[in-house]
Amino acid sequence: MVHVKVYNSLLLQKILAFFSGKLRKLLLGKFKGTGRGVKVTFLDFPGGAECFELIARFCYNNGSIVLTPSNIFLLHSAANFLEMKGNIHGIPNLILQTKIYLEGIHYWTWPELVVGLKQCQDLLPVLSSSRLFQEFLDSLVEKLFMPGVASQRTSSSDSSSFQFSGDISSEGAKNYSSQTTWWFQDLGFISIVLLENLVHTMMLQNVEHATICSFLLYYQKARFFSVSIAERCNVTETVVNLICLLDEDSISYRGLLDAFGMTLSLKMSRCCMLKLESLIGSRLDQAKVDDLLVPSPPGKKYAYDSNLILRLVKIFLLKSCNEYCNYRLKKVAGLIDLYIAEVAPDPYLRPRKFAALAMSLPDVARDSHDRLYRAIDMHFEVHRGLCEDEKISVCCALNYNKLSPENVKHLARNPNFPTGLVATASVSLKSKLKTHLKEGHHHKISGENLENLRAKYERRKYKVEEGRKRGRRMAYTMRSRISSSSSSKSRSLPRLCSCGSEPMYPPNELYKHYGT
Numbered sequence: 001m002v003h004v005k006v007y008n009s010l011l012l013q014k015i016l017a018f019f020s021g022k023l024r025k026l027l028l029g030k031f032k033g034t035g036r037g038v039k040v041t042f043l044d045f046p047g048g049a050e051c052f053e054l055i056a057r058f059c060y061n062n063g064s065i066v067l068t069p070s071n072i073f074l075l076h077s078a079a080n081f082l083e084m085k086g087n088i089h090g091i092p093n094l095i096l097q098t099k100i101y102l103e104g105i106h107y108w109t110w111p112e113l114v115v116g117l118k119q120c121q122d123l124l125p126v127l128s129s130s131r132l133f134q135e136f137l138d139s140l141v142e143k144l145f146m147p148g149v150a151s152q153r154t155s156s157s158d159s160s161s162f163q164f165s166g167d168i169s170s171e172g173a174k175n176y177s178s179q180t181t182w183w184f185q186d187l188g189f190i191s192i193v194l195l196e197n198l199v200h201t202m203m204l205q206n207v208e209h210a211t212i213c214s215f216l217l218y219y220q221k222a223r224f225f226s227v228s229i230a231e232r233c234n235v236t237e238t239v240v241n242l243i244c245l246l247d248e249d250s251i252s253y254r255g256l257l258d259a260f261g262m263t264l265s266l267k268m269s270r271c272c273m274l275k276l277e278s279l280i281g282s283r284l285d286q287a288k289v290d291d292l293l294v295p296s297p298p299g300k301k302y303a304y305d306s307n308l309i310l311r312l313v314k315i316f317l318l319k320s321c322n323e324y325c326n327y328r329l330k331k332v333a334g335l336i337d338l339y340i341a342e343v344a345p346d347p348y349l350r351p352r353k354f355a356a357l358a359m360s361l362p363d364v365a366r367d368s369h370d371r372l373y374r375a376i377d378m379h380f381e382v383h384r385g386l387c388e389d390e391k392i393s394v395c396c397a398l399n400y401n402k403l404s405p406e407n408v409k410h411l412a413r414n415p416n417f418p419t420g421l422v423a424t425a426s427v428s429l430k431s432k433l434k435t436h437l438k439e440g441h442h443h444k445i446s447g448e449n450l451e452n453l454r455a456k457y458e459r460r461k462y463k464v465e466e467g468r469k470r471g472r473r474m475a476y477t478m479r480s481r482i483s484s485s486s487s488s489k490s491r492s493l494p495r496l497c498s499c500g501s502e503p504m505y506p507p508n509e510l511y512k513h514y515g516t
Contacts, residue, residue, distance in 0.1 A: 015059045019091060021083035046077035046126045055082065063092025067101045069112035073119040076102065077126045102132050105139050110152040113140050114186055121194050128197070137201040145207075150182045184215055188222045192238050195219065199242050209250035216242055217255035224262055236263055237272040244275055251279065253286045264294065277308070281315025285331040289338040302348040306357055309339060313360045326364075333365035337372055344379040351390045354379055358397035369402040373411065380416035391418045 017023040026040060045052060051074040058065040058075070063086075067075065076098035078084075086093030108116070116136060120127055127133040143149050190198065202212050220239040224232055236259065243251060260276055268276075280287075292312075294305045313336065320328055340357050343349055358372060366372065376394055380386065386394075395417065400408065411417060 016056070016082075019059050019063060019082075019084050019086075019094070021085060023082060042081075046081050046123055047074040050074070051078045054078070055084075058094060063094070067097065069108060069116045070119070072098060072101055073116060073123055073127065076132070077123050081126070099132070102136075105136055106142075108139070108143075110143060110149050110183075110186075113143060117187070117190065117194070121189075121191050124191070124193055128193075134201070137197060138205070141198070141201050141205050141207065144183055153182070153186065181214065181218070184218045185222075187215075188219060190219075192234060195238065196242065199245075203245065209246040210252075213243060213246055213251050213255070217252060217259060220259055221262070229266065232262075233266050233268055236266065237269060240272050240275050240279075243279070248279070248282065253280075253283050256280055257287070257291050277311055278315055278319070281312035282319040284312050284316040284335070285320075285328040287335060289335060289342065292335070292339045293342060302343075302350075302353075303346045304343050306343060306349065306353050309336070310356060310360055317361075329361070329365045330367070333361050334371075336361060337366070337375065340375040341371065341378070344375045345382050347382055349379075351379070351383065351386055351394050355394045355397060358394065363399055366399075366402060368404070369399050370404055370407050373398060373403055373407050377414065377416060384416075388418050391416075392421070395421050 017027050023040070047054075054065065054071055054075055055078050065071075065075070075094065079094040079098055084094040086096070105116075113136075117140060120133060120136065187198070199212060199216070203209075216239045220235055223235050227235065239259070243256075256276070256279055260280060263273070263276065292304075292309055294308055296302050296305050313332070316332055336357065340354070343357070344354070358376070376398065379394065380391065400411075403411065411421075
């Protein structure tokens, strides 16, 4: 609330009352019978002392003042507050003058718009419901994407030492590539309330949600280190609430993780944290294992916040059932296996929590349980004092049919595992070896081996045919010789392979002799 005092100067009060309808009503009859004025105090004068000085200058100049983007909103607000409507007797109408000037707001340059925005921020309680204020925001947003506007920036606009390092989501990168972020730094000064007004205007004008998201993440990071802890919470909660209004595919996942990391040192509201976790958990397949290694809350002995990971996995399973679910589920399973391997050596991580992590995903998510087995083995190695029941509860996450023969063999000899499970692993090992042998035998007669067998068969078939042809030619030659040598004798032609004695080559041996 701003206090402005109009001191008991009779001349000043008469001059102001001449132009202001509100002062005329307040001071009516106060000047009669006294040589001095009265004291007037305004508790909610728009723009404070600076604006009142502009009004006084306007009045002393007989209703004349140069209107500029640096004073237009101050004068317009004060004119409405003081009811400076003028009259038919020639008293200048300051309200009308400011309205006419503001009609040309679409022709303002970018620096002029920024100056006007700073004034609007100071006058928000007065301007928030004004139609002119909304027209100004519409003009500002339109200017953001007009060609050549970036070149209108002043040198001071580029002097900010903070550089935006947030990335653009892969989903929105294609659309976002045509836009620039040159205006991010220029608008980094705006307040939370003005930010909300600006973002809603952007959404009404169909600005790409990827652009809005990037600006919000920039704003949160830029303001985070320049305000108090309480204001940091307020800024972050406002940014998260606004991001939740955007299309989820346009939200930068890496930017969300950065924003989440900055909130760990703050006491955020439960509602805000749930919203942030929901946004992160629904796209958990895009995270890296380093993103999940969040330190445990203060006062906890275990190294990493495993409860957070369990919540994120649950959110992913609830919100990510679509046509890509199976592929994304396997990516999350690989991520969780890497995370489990990182937390397995933690001596303060309880077996019950470790088991919850191991069983947080359905069995279909993993094609192999080798990584999970190695993590469990490491956990048992660190926690040697576990009883059989605790070990069995952890081992319930294992599917022996999804272990490689090498790991089943290792499990069958592993003293860290419960005795009953080792016996089960031995049976599974025998089964796997039989299956492996069958698969190996099948492999020998499949693929390239099958082609080799076919080639050998064709070569052998060709050789057999050639041997038969040679045998027929030999038989024909022998018959011809016998016929010529015994043409004078009338006896029957002997069989090719008998000749009254044991044949030289039995039929089968004949074919073998010729390469069968």
